[in-house]
Each structure stands twice: as C-alpha cells, then as structure tokens.
Amino acid sequence: MATYTYTPVPDQGAKAGVLAYLVISCVVLLLMMLFGLLMRMEQAQMISIGALWFYKIMTLHGAGMVGIVALAGAAIMWHFLRQYVDLSTGIFMANLILFLTGVVMILASVLLGDFHAAWTFLFPLPTTSMGMWSPGAAALFMGGLLVIGVGFVLLHLDIARAIISRYGGLGRGLGWPQLFGPDDGNAPPPAVVASTMVTIVNLIGLVVGASILVMMLINVYVPTFEIDPLLAKGMIYFFGHVFINAVIYMAVIAVYEILPRYTQRPWKANKVFLASWTASTIMVMFIFPHHLLMDYAYPKWFLIMGHIIGYLNTFPILIVTGYGAMMIVYRSGIRWDMCSRLLFVSLFGWAVGAMPAFIDGTITVNYVMHNTLWVPGHFHTYLLLGMVAMVFGFMYYLGKPNENAPDSALDVAAFWGFVIGTMGFTMSFLYSGKISAARRYAEHLPEWVPYDKIASYFAMLLIASVLVFIFRFLTRLGLASRDYQRASLARSMAT
Amino acid sequence: MQETAWQVSLVLMLMITFGVVFVAINSGKREEEYGPLVKRAYSFRTKLFWAVAFVFFPAMIYNLMSLPYSPKAAASSGPTQVINVTGHMWYWEMDRDQVEPNQPVDIRVTSADVNHGFGIYDPDLRLIAQAQAMPGYTNVIHITFPKEGTYRVLCMEYCGVAHHNMMTEIKVGKS
Numbered sequence: 263m264a265t266y267t268y269t270p271v272p273d274q275g276a277k278a279g280v281l282a283y284l285v286i287s288c289v290v291l292l293l294m295m296l297f298g299l300l301m302r303m304e305q306a307q308m309i310s311i312g313a314l315w316f317y318k319i320m321t322l323h324g325a326g327m328v329g330i331v332a333l334a335g336a337a338i339m340w341h342f343l344r345q346y347v348d349l350s351t352g353i354f355m356a357n358l359i360l361f362l363t364g365v366v367m368i369l370a371s372v373l374l375g376d377f378h379a380a381w382t383f384l385f386p387l388p389t390t391s392m393g394m395w396s397p398g399a400a401a402l403f404m405g406g407l408l409v410i411g412v413g414f415v416l417l418h419l420d421i422a423r424a425i426i427s428r429y430g431g432l433g434r435g436l437g438w439p440q441l442f443g444p445d446d447g448n449a450p451p452p453a454v455v456a457s458t459m460v461t462i463v464n465l466i467g468l469v470v471g472a473s474i475l476v477m478m479l480i481n482v483y484v485p486t487f488e489i490d491p492l493l494a495k496g497m498i499y500f501f502g503h504v505f506i507n508a509v510i511y512m513a514v515i516a517v518y519e520i521l522p523r524y525t526q527r528p529w530k531a532n533k534v535f536l537a538s539w540t541a542s543t544i545m546v547m548f549i550f551p552h553h554l555l556m557d558y559a560y561p562k563w564f565l566i567m568g569h570i571i572g573y574l575n576t577f578p579i580l581i582v583t584g585y586g587a588m589m590i591v592y593r594s595g596i597r598w599d600m601c602s603r604l605l606f607v608s609l610f611g612w613a614v615g616a617m618p619a620f621i622d623g624t625i626t627v628n629y630v631m632h633n634t635l636w637v638p639g640h641f642h643t644y645l646l647l648g649m650v651a652m653v654f655g656f657m658y659y660l661g662k663p664n665e666n667a668p669d670s671a672l673d674v675a676a677f678w679g680f681v682i683g684t685m686g687f688t689m690s691f692l693y694s695g696k697i698s699a700a701r702r703y704a705e706h707l708p709e710w711v712p713y714d715k716i717a718s719y720f721a722m723l724l725i726a727s728v729l730v731f732i733f734r735f736l737t738r739l740g741l742a743s744r745d746y747q748r749a750s751l752a753r754s755m756a757t
Numbered sequence: 758m759q760e761t762a763w764q765v766s767l768v769l770m771l772m773i774t775f776g777v778v779f780v781a782i783n784s785g786k787r788e789e790e791y792g793p794l795v796k797r798a799y800s801f802r803t804k805l806f807w808a809v810a811f812v813f814f815p816a817m818i819y820n821l822m823s824l825p826y827s828p829k830a831a832a833s834s835g836p837t838q839v840i841n842v843t844g845h846m847w848y849w850e851m852d853r854d855q856v857e858p859n860q861p862v863d864i865r866v867t868s869a870d871v872n873h874g875f876g877i878y879d880p881d882l883r884l885i886a887q888a889q890a891m892p893g894y895t896n897v898i899h900i901t902f903p904k905e906g907t908y909r910v911l912c913m914e915y916c917g918v919a920h921h922n923m924m925t926e927i928k929v930g931k932s
C-alpha cells in the first residue's frame with residue numbers, strides 16, 4: 263500500500279525552447295481564434311466575407327488549431343518530462359523549425375493558392391477542385407502537414423529513446439510491472455506514464471497519417487495511382503483522432519505535476535491510474551470508427567466497436583483523471599490563483615465536454631447529428647475549456663512572480679470571462695446541433711442564424727479574456743525561465 | 758432523438774458541474790491527514806464506478822438494438838420504393854423525387870466525384886436521416902416517411918465552395 267506523503271520538488275523554470283513554443287502558440291492560437299470568430303460572424307450575418315474566404319479560413323482554422331495545440335501540448339510534456347528523463351534539446355528545436363516550415367507551406371497553399379479542402383483533406387477533394395485551386399496548392403498543403411508530422415515523429419522517437427533508456431522499455435514507462443505484478447510503489451511518475459502513452463499512440467497515428475499523405479501526394483502527380491476513398495477516410499480519421507486526442511493527454515501532465523504542488527498531496531501512479539492509462543492507450547487507437555458511423559460500407563462490427571469504445575473511453579476521464587483532481591483538491595486548503603483555477607477548471611471542461619461527445623458516438627444519435635454543429639460543440643468544450651485551459655494554467659504557473667503574488671482583478675475577470683465565454687459559445691454550438699444546423703456551412707438557413715449571433719458574442723468575450731492571458735504571459739517571460747517556488751502552499755501549511 | 762440527446766447531455770453535464778462546484782466549495786479548509794481521506798474517496802469512487810457502469814452499459818446496449826444499417830423489421834407495409842441518388846459538385850441527381858408516405862423507401866446514395874453527405878430534413882427542418890455519399894460505394898438509407906410534405910435534402914459532408922448550396926427536395930405524398 264502506497265503512503266500518501268508529498269515530497270516537494272522545486273519549481274523549475276522553462277528552457278528557452280519551451281518559451282519559444284509557448285510564445286508561438288499564443289500568437290497562432292489567437293489568430294486561429296479570430297478566424298473562428300470570423301466564421302461565426304459570417305454565419306450570423308454580422309459580416310460578409312463570402313463562401314470562398316469562409317472555406318479558406320475554415321481550412322486554416324482546422325489545420326492551424328490541430329497543429330498549434332499539439333505544439334503547446336508538446337511544450338508542456340517536454341518541460342516536465344525532461345525533469346525525469348534525458349531529452350534532446352536539438353530535436354525539440356528541430357520539431358519547432360519543421361513546424362514553422364509546415365505552417366508557411368500551409369499558409370501559402372491557402373492564402374496564395376486558394377486551397378480550401380478543409381483540414382480533413384478527404385480523398386479525392388484535394389485533387390478534385392473544379393478549378394478552384396491548382397494541384398500544386400494541394401500538394402503544398404499536404405506537404406506542409408507531412409513536414410509537421412515528420413517533426414513530431416522525431417520528437418516522439420527521442421522521447422521513446424529517453425524513456426526506454428531510463429526505464430528499460432515502453433511497457434515499463436506505462437508501469438506494466440506494477441500494473442500486472444505487485445505494486446512496489448516504483449511505477450514511473452504520472453508525467454512519464456502519460457508521455458509514454460502519447461508517444462506510443464502518436465507514433466502509430468503519425469505513421470498512418472504520413473502514409474495517406476504520401477499516397478495522396480503521389481496521386482496528385484500520378485493520377486493513375488488510385489486510392490480507395492473509404493480506406494483514405496479511415497486512415498485520415500485514425501490519424502486525426504489519435505493526434506488531437508494525444509494533445510489533451512500531453513497537456514494534462516500540467517495538471518498532474520502542478521496541482522500536487524498547490525495541495526501538497528501526491529498524485530500517485532497507483533494500479534488504477536496505470537490501468538486507466540493502459541486502457542486509454544488501446545482505446546484511443548480503436549475509437550476512431552465513431553467518425554465513420556455514416557459510412558455504411560464499413561463492416562458493421564467495426565462501427566459497433568466505435569460505439570462501444572466511445573462509451574468505455576469516458577471511464578478513465580471521469581473516474582480516474584477527473585476524480586483524481588477532485589480528490590486532491592477536496593479539503594486541501596488550496597489557494598486559488600490563476601494557475602490553480604485554470605487547471606482545476608480544465609478537468610471540468612474535459613469531463614463536461616466528454617458527455618455530448620460519447621452521446622454523439624451513439625450510432626442512432628449519430629444518424630441525426632453527425633456533421634451538425636453538435637460535433638464542434640463537444641470538441642470545442644474539451645479542447646478549449648479543457649486542453650487550452652491547461653496551457654494557460656501552465657503559462658500562469660511559469661510567470662507567477664512569487665508564491666504569494668496576488669492576481670489582479672483584471673486576470674480574475676478574464677478567468678470568468680473565459681469560462682462563461684467558452685460555455686456560452688459551446689452551448690450555442692450544441693443547441694444549434696440539436697436543431698440540426700449543419701457544420702461547415704458558409705451560409706446558414708435563417709432558422710439557425712439567431713444562435714450564430716449568440717455564439718459570436720460569447721466568442722468575443724472568450725477572445726477578450728484570452729488576450730489578457732496572453733498579455734500577462736508575454737510580460738512575464740523573464741520570470742518564466744528562472745527556478746523558484748511558484749505554487750502557493752495550501753492554507754494550514756503556509757500559516 | 759435530438760431532444761433526448763440534448764436533455765441527457767444537459768443532465769450529465771449538470772451532474773459533473775455539481776460535483777466540481779461541491780469540491781471547489783469544500784476546498785478551503787485543509788484536512789491534514791490525506792490517508793484516511795483517500796480511503797474514503799476510493800470507496801466512494803468504487804461506488805461511483807458501479808453506478809456509472811450500471812447506467813452506461815444498458816444504455817450502450819440498448820442503443821445498439823435498432824441500428825440504421827438494416828431495414829426495420831415489419832415497421833411498415835407495402836412495396837419498397839427506391840430512390841437512386843448520386844452526389845455531384847454541387848448538386849444532387851435523383852431518379853425520382855416523390856414517394857408515398859408510410860411505405861418503406863430505400864435511398865441508394867453514392868457520389869460521382871468527392872465525398873458528400875445525404876441528409877434528409879423533415880418539413881420542420883429537423884434532420885431525420887443521413888448517409889455519406891462516397892465515390893465507388895453505395896450506402897442505403899432505409900426510411901419510412903411518416904407524414905406528407907416537402908422534405909429538404911442538405912449536403913452533410915464538406916465538398917467545396919458551394920457545399921452549403923447543395924440542396925434538393927423530396928416530396929412525400931400523392932403525386
């Protein structure tokens with residue numbers, strides 16, 4: 263039986279590379295949020311940019327958001343993981359350079375080449391443009407994604423190498439000896455378990471994603487090289503689902519590492535914890551058919567698997583990670599500051615967003631809700647109020663001037679603006695989905711427009727709040743790299 | 758169905774909200790001994806696990822009972838009417854656009870170019886059925902239109918710049 267004592271560890275400052283990742287994340291995230299707002303305002307008929315620009319912006323918003331949250335998640339993972347294993351700074355920076363190269367390629371493809379086949383690039387849309395963009399623009403977009411993917415493959419290979427050399431294998435990184443044998447209390451810390459999981463699933467996901475991208479790139483220039491659209495779709499969603507899910511599993515490391523510092527209670531990698539991460543490792547790879555439920559051509563068992571795993575997947579989120587956070591905060595005497603607030607609310611955002619998500623994975627529900635605004639409704643909830651809240655919580659942590667530094671009223675207002683803005687914005691998405699508003703529409707039917715207007719106002723509130731978060735972080739960059747006590751100690755210990 | 762999904766989601770989301778607010782309210786006073794607290798929390802978690810499992814598993818199985826992939830047995834009478842649909846950038850080609858109510862209809866959906874989605878909206882603009890339209894594959898929607906009226910068809914899979922204009926109609930009723 264593990265004992266529950268907390269061993270304090272000093273708060274390490276961020277390496278220059280981590281700060282570079284985070285600053286770029288701030289800039290791109292803000293730009294992509296503004297793109298999102300433009301799309302909502304276009305649907306709300308508050309502005310008029312036209313269908314071509316709507317879909318170009320939609321393509322950038324989708325690809326850009328997936329990419330940038332992955333970058334921010336990687337920064338969190340790398341920052342904490344390197345305190346346990348020996349990671350290569352060179353490869354970390356190489357990933358950033360490849361990422362920026364890919365971003366430039368994608369921007370050029372969309373802004374100069376008019377490419378607008380959405381981030382999903384479903385075959386054969388990229389090569390069937392009806393003259394709207396050139397094969398070169400399609401190749402540039404998919405090439406950009408490929409370059410970004412290669413960077414992440416390098417990063418994960420380095421992480422795999424480091425974990426294997428420190429713990430003796432990826433199974434050991436997941437704590438399998440302690441999970442399947444007696445728990446000797448020597449399981450790797452949660453940060454390592456999570457990084458191992460992310461590395462396993464992302465390496466597989468990225469190889470599948472790169473394969474379909476290469477196939478489609480060949481098809482651009484050699485159209486006789488035929489691709490089965492059903493296979494292409496399966497591969498794209500396998501890659502897309504794994505990659506975007508892995509982002510949350512990277513960012514949650516901030517919660518595992520930082521909340522225990524605030525509560526002086528340990529977040530132990532016990533059997534239940536290890537079992538849930540091993541289960542997540544497997545489920546994340548087999549849940550993707552829930553994107554394909556309306557493709558009846560797939561075998562029935564495959565689609566039913568998506569339905570079932572969608573239900574099972576909520577257990578680790580709710581019962582282990584969500585509950586774990588509640589457990590260490592309950593009667594802890596925690597001091598609420600911007601960091602602890604954002605990290606705490608991030609678990610709420612993740613859990614609460616998982617509810618409409620698994621419901622959408624129910625086949626009979628999907629039949630009338632697939633590709634309605636219900637879908638962006640749920641994933642914006644757990645990405646924005648979940649994953650992105652973790653990122654901002656991490657930024658407030660790095661930049662906190664000292665352990666007792668109070669937050670300004672502006673920051674606290676921004677926190678509530680962020681929570682209310684996000685919930686209002688995602689609930690109007692969900693409600694639009696309930697009344698059958700289709701997603702990815704440049705123009706909405708008159709019946710849908712009122713909810714687009716409501717969503718736009720909440721999105722403005724959310725973006726205004728994020729501006730405060732970003733401004734605060736950028737003014738505190740100097741502090742972020744130093745080593746000192748940041749987390750406020752819980753009440754009875756501090757006094 | 759949408760109404761149910763919305764209400765169930767709201768209930769579950771509210772329950773999580775209550776849990777989180779409860780913990781936040783009870784976070785201020787510190788209980789120094791974490792061990793006993795963990796013990797209580799774990800035993801509550803076990804109960805929670807089984808409570809969730811007892812709700813989720815039946816719901817999961819129940820929802821697998823009637824899948825849209827095959828026609829509902831004995832749901833309606835009369836001969837099956839067939840509509841053949843091909844999606845094009847950016848219009849729907851249908852070999853008929855008028856069917857009888859309360860009689861089974863098979864809508865055979867495919868595409869001539871890229872992925873589209875065939876979504877059927879009832880006269881109240883509520884989505885009642887859909888299938889993906891993909892080149893090289895035919896997905897069959899088995900449906901019985903319950904009432905007469907004009908049903909709208911919208912494209913449910915992004916297919917390019919005129920995606921949102923890719924609409925047509927199915928008239929249900931006597932010709």
Ligand SMILES: [Cu+2]
Nearest residue numbers: 912914916920
């Ligand atoms: Cu379409």
